[in-house]
Amino acid sequence: MSFQIKTLSACALMAIPAVGSAQDFSGAATLGYGHSSISNGGGDANSYTLDGRGAFDLRNGFSIGLDGSLVYSDPDGPGDNGAVDIGAKLQYQLYSGAVFGGYLDYIDLDGSGQFGGDADATSYGLTGGYNGRTLQMEVNLGWTDASVSGLGSTGNWMDYGVNIAYTPTERTKIAGHWQLSDLDTAFGSTNLSSIGIGASHDFGAGFLGFAGITRVDYDAFDIDATSYGLGVGYDLQQVSNLPGQISLELARTNLDAAGFGDANVDTIRLGFTMPLGNRATSAPLNSLADSIMSPRHNAISTLSDNVF
Numbered sequence: 001m002s003f004q005i006k007t008l009s010a011c012a013l014m015a016i017p018a019v020g021s022a023q024d025f026s027g028a029a030t031l032g033y034g035h036s037s038i039s040n041g042g043g044d045a046n047s048y049t050l051d052g053r054g055a056f057d058l059r060n061g062f063s064i065g066l067d068g069s070l071v072y073s074d075p076d077g078p079g080d081n082g083a084v085d086i087g088a089k090l091q092y093q094l095y096s097g098a099v100f101g102g103y104l105d106y107i108d109l110d111g112s113g114q115f116g117g118d119a120d121a122t123s124y125g126l127t128g129g130y131n132g133r134t135l136q137m138e139v140n141l142g143w144t145d146a147s148v149s150g151l152g153s154t155g156n157w158m159d160y161g162v163n164i165a166y167t168p169t170e171r172t173k174i175a176g177h178w179q180l181s182d183l184d185t186a187f188g189s190t191n192l193s194s195i196g197i198g199a200s201h202d203f204g205a206g207f208l209g210f211a212g213i214t215r216v217d218y219d220a221f222d223i224d225a226t227s228y229g230l231g232v233g234y235d236l237q238q239v240s241n242l243p244g245q246i247s248l249e250l251a252r253t254n255l256d257a258a259g260f261g262d263a264n265v266d267t268i269r270l271g272f273t274m275p276l277g278n279r280a281t282s283a284p285l286n287s288l289a290d291s292i293m294s295p296r297h298n299a300i301s302t303l304s305d306n307v308f
Contacts, residue, residue: 025277027054027066032271032286039264043076051285053294054276065089067105067296069285069305082110085301093131100128103140107301121146123159123298136165140297144181158182159298170280171202175293179302190219192299196227198292200283206238208245208281212289216303227253229288231269235281247271247284 032049050070057063066088073081084107091101105123125142144157158181165175176197183190196214203209213228231249236242253265271284283289291305 024057024059025054026057026279027052027276028273028279028282028285029053029276030271030273030285032269032284034267034269034286036265036267039266042263042265045073045075047071047073049286053285061092061094063091063093065091071304083304084108085296085304087296087301089127091127097130097132098128099131099138100126102126103142103297105297105301107296107304109304119146119300121298121300123296123301125159125297127297134167136167138163142297144298144300146300157184157298161295161297163295165293171204172199173201173282173293174199177292177295177302179295179297179299181299191217192219192303193217194295194299194302196292196295198283198289200281200289200293202281206235208233208235208247208283210249210283210287210289212287212292214288214292216299222257224256225253227251227288229267229269231283231287231289233271233273233284243275245271245273245275245281245284247273247287249284249287249289251288 029050029052032051034047034049036045036047038044052068053066055063055065067086069083069085071081071083075081087103087105089101089103091099093099103123103125106121108120110118121144123142123144125140127138127140129138130136140159140161142159144159146157159179161177161179163175163177165173167173174197177195179194181192183192194214194216196212198210198212200208200210209232211230213226216225217223229249229251231247233245233247236244236246247270249269251267251269253267255263255265269286271286273284283293291302295302296305
C-alpha cells in the first residue's frame with residue numbers, strides 16, 4: 001500500500017469526528033511544523049504533521065477512542081521520510097470508575113531510519129484501569145506483528161504499558177507512562193522501552209504552559225535517547241472568534257549510541273490546534289508533552305511520536 005493511500009485513509013479516520021455531535025464527542029486536531037538541527041554536522045530537517053484524537057461517548061458505558069497522525073519529514077540530503085500512525089480503542093466503564101477494553105494500532109514508517117530503514121507494525125491487546133475525577137490509570141497488555149528493515153521480520157512481540165494521570169483541577173494535568181516492547185528480532189530477543197512524565201497547565205487569559213521529559217532505551221544497539229521539551233500556547237478566542245490555539249515548543253534530544261558517539265537534536269515546533277467537541281484545554285497534539293501524557297500502546301509508536 002502506498003504512502004498516499006495510507007495518508008488518505010488516516011485523513012478519513014480523523015475526519016470522522018466532524019459528523020458526530022459535540023455533545024457525544026470530545027477531541028482535537030493539530031496542524032504542526034517542526035525544524036530540527038542535529039549536532040556534529042548531522043544536518044537539519046523540516047517536518048510537517050497532522051494529528052487528531054477524539055472519543056465518542058455512546059452513553060451506555062461504552063466509548064470509542066480514535067487516534068491518527070500523519071508525518072512528512074524533509075531532511076538535508078537525498079530522500080524524504082513519512083509516517084502514518086492510526087489507532088482505535090473500545091472501552092467499557094463501570095459505575096465504580098473501573099474501565100476495561102481493547103485496542104488496535106497500526107504504524108508505518110517509510111524511510112524513517114529509526115531502525116535502519118522502513119518499518120510497519122500492527123498492535124492489538126487489552127486494556128484495564130480506572131477513570132476517576134482526579135486520577136486516571138490504564139494498563140495495557142498486547143502483541144505486535146511487525147516488519148523492520150535491517151532487523152528482519154518479527155512477530156508476536158509482547159507489549160506492556162502503564163499510563164497514569166493526575167488532574168487536581170480542570171486546568172492542570174500531570175501524567176506519565178512506561179512502555180516496554182519485548183522484541184524478537186533477527187539479533188535475538190531485546191527490549192525497547194520508553195518512560196516519561198509530562199504536564200500542562202492553563203494559566204488563564206488564554207495562556208497555556210506544557211512540558212515533559214522522556215527516556216527511550218533500545219538494548220539491541222545500546223542506544224539511549226533522552227528528550228525534554230517546554231512550550232507555551234495561546235487561545236485565539238481571546239482576541240478573535242477563531243476557536244483555535246497556537247503553540248510553540250522548544251525541545252532537545254540527547255542521543256547516546258554505543259560505538260557512534262553522542263549527538264543532540266534541537267527542535268522547534270509550531271502548532272495550530274482546533275478543538276473538536278467538548279475538549280478541555282491541554283497540550284497541543286504535536287508536542288513532546290502530549291506524546292508523553294497520551295502514549296501509544298507499543299514503544300515503537302511512542303518513539304515515533306516523541307521524535308516528530
